[in-house]
Amino acid sequence: MLSEKQREYRRSATRVWNVKTGATRSGKTYGDYFLLPGRLLSGRGCEGLNVILGSTRGTIARNLLEPMQTIYGQSLVGDIHGDGVAVLFGQPCHCLGADSVRQVNRLRGCSVKYCYGDEVTTWHPDMFEMLKSRLDKAYSRFDGTCNPAGPTHWFKRFLDQGGESLYQQAYTIDDNPFNPPQVVERMKRDYAGTVYYDRYIRGLWVAAEGAVYRLFADDPGRFAMDATELPAHPLCTATLGVDFGGNGSGHAFCCTGFTRGFSGMITLCEWYHKGEITPERLETAFADFARDCAVRFGAHTAYCDSAEPTLIQGLRAVCLRERLPMEVRRARKGRINDRIRFLCRMMAGGRYRLLGACPHTREALTTALWDARHPTQDVRLDDGTTNIDSLDALEYSFEPYMEEMSAMV
Ligand SMILES: Nc1ncnc2c1ncn2[C@@H]1O[C@H](COP(=O)(O)OP(=O)(O)OP(=O)(O)O)[C@@H](O)[C@H]1O
Ligand SMILES: [Mg+2]
Numbered sequence: 001m002l003s004e005k006q007r008e009y010r011r012s013a014t015r016v017w018n019v020k021t022g023a024t025r026s027g028k029t030y031g032d033y034f035l036l037p038g039r040l041l042s043g044r045g046c047e048g049l050n051v052i053l054g055s056t057r058g059t060i061a062r063n064l065l066e067p068m069q070t071i072y073g074q075s076l077v078g079d080i081h082g083d084g085v086a087v088l089f090g091q092p093c094h095c096l097g098a099d100s101v102r103q104v105n106r107l108r109g110c111s112v113k114y115c116y117g118d119e120v121t122t123w124h125p126d127m128f129e130m131l132k133s134r135l136d137k138a139y140s141r142f143d144g145t146c147n148p149a150g151p152t153h154w155f156k157r158f159l160d161q162g163g164e165s166l167y168q169q170a171y172t173i174d175d176n177p178f179n180p181p182q183v184v185e186r187m188k189r190d191y192a193g194t195v196y197y198d199r200y201i202r203g204l205w206v207a208a209e210g211a212v213y214r215l216f217a218d219d220p221g222r223f224a225m226d227a228t229e230l231p232a233h234p235l236c237t238a239t240l241g242v243d244f245g246g247n248g249s250g251h252a253f254c255c256t257g258f259t260r261g262f263s264g265m266i267t268l269c270e271w272y273h274k275g276e277i278t279p280e281r282l283e284t285a286f287a288d289f290a291r292d293c294a295v296r297f298g299a300h301t302a303y304c305d306s307a308e309p310t311l312i313q314g315l316r317a318v319c320l321r322e323r324l325p326m327e328v329r330r331a332r333k334g335r336i337n338d339r340i341r342f343l344c345r346m347m348a349g350g351r352y353r354l355l356g357a358c359p360h361t362r363e364a365l366t367t368a369l370w371d372a373r374h375p376t377q378d379v380r381l382d383d384g385t386t387n388i389d390s391l392d393a394l395e396y397s398f399e400p401y402m403e404e405m406s407a408m409v
Helices: 004-012 030-042 057-072 101-107 125-134 154-161 181-191 195-201 214-218 227-232 279-297 309-321 336-348 359-367 388-407
Strands: 017-022 049-054 085-088 091-097 112-117 141-146 166-171 235-243 251-259 265-273 301-304 327-330 352-355
Touching: 004 030, 004 166, 030 057, 030 085, 030 091, 030 112, 030 141, 049 057, 049 125, 057 085, 057 091, 091 101, 101 125, 112 125, 125 154, 154 166, 181 195, 181 336, 195 336, 214 336, 214 359, 235 279, 235 388, 251 279, 251 388, 265 279, 265 359, 265 388, 279 309, 301 309, 301 388, 309 327, 336 352, 336 388, 352 359, 359 388
Parallel strands: 017 141, 017 166, 049 091, 049 112, 112 141, 235 301, 265 352, 301 327
Antiparallel strands: 085 091, 235 251, 251 265
């Protein structure tokens, strides 16, 4: 059974551009699992490509293909092959990650008969411009969804132009009657007090301004934990994050502990150095930090800024030499804004604390600002006036467990 909004979309999304924007978990994508077969089959035999654009191929698989495989089975909805093609209902579909400009050329010179667009606001604008010129058949169609971004975002400007060829629908979280009430309650609580409440709950295009971690900046004391409280919060694992400095930025290490059942996370320990340092001194500092965190908190993996492979090799070597039980790996480095949104949720949900022994991280979280020079996009200020290094190290340390933490109610 479809929601009222989903039924309305089925009836009215008959233009070239059909777009759903709005809150998270509001039912924007679900209706498309049942719309796509018809869209693809109606173009059968017509000239042009079917294209699925998402932020990355991974998110296309996760948001679209995997749920559809559960509904229709693998024989009707295939996986993405090495060449980027997935066969859906017998129709080849080119799946492209649209967040980088490198992929734009994949569309050059082709006609697109059908495009499904996921997370449109995360795309590179050139990709969207290219797509506009490729939907050139009388029967070309686009269905797309996204969560809102800032009010001057390029996609919002496109939507505001309106016109005959555009149908659009805006959702709030309450437009999905199938959401369990306790999930909606939790989401509202988790986004309270941040720009994300307006965007992901109310579905509004609102600018990210001022403090990035507003709840934290307003009352850092609320997030402080005394070391004597630690025994009441048994850890299931702990990780290190390492950010390498250079060009005026500092070197930072962070140790984050995850409480049992991934109910919470605690910044336990930090190290920060601004200014020149020899690789040898950096290695010695890391060895001391890693030993301390392994002994006190059971940390066993360090996730490092992948931009510095030589320094990572150095940390690996020192761990071997000193026989430290620490695996040194490259950080995943996913989208910065995903990490920020995640940490804001953890803060709002009362699931993030930091020990008093981490003044640099505390200061970094208090002073982080959205960059006013980038009103069209959410960009965290990184001009050397605030400490981004401690934030990077903190994010590399929690990044591997973002999914586990998010899955916990
Ligand atoms: N008609 C429906 N019947 C049953 N379940 C539904 C229906 N519509 C949505 N849902 C469920 O509600 C949840 C959220 O729906 P959906 O994934 O479509 O939201 P969304 O708006 O695309 O969210 P996001 O912006 O986070 O991508 C999903 O678990 C989905 O299975
Ligand atoms: Mg969705």
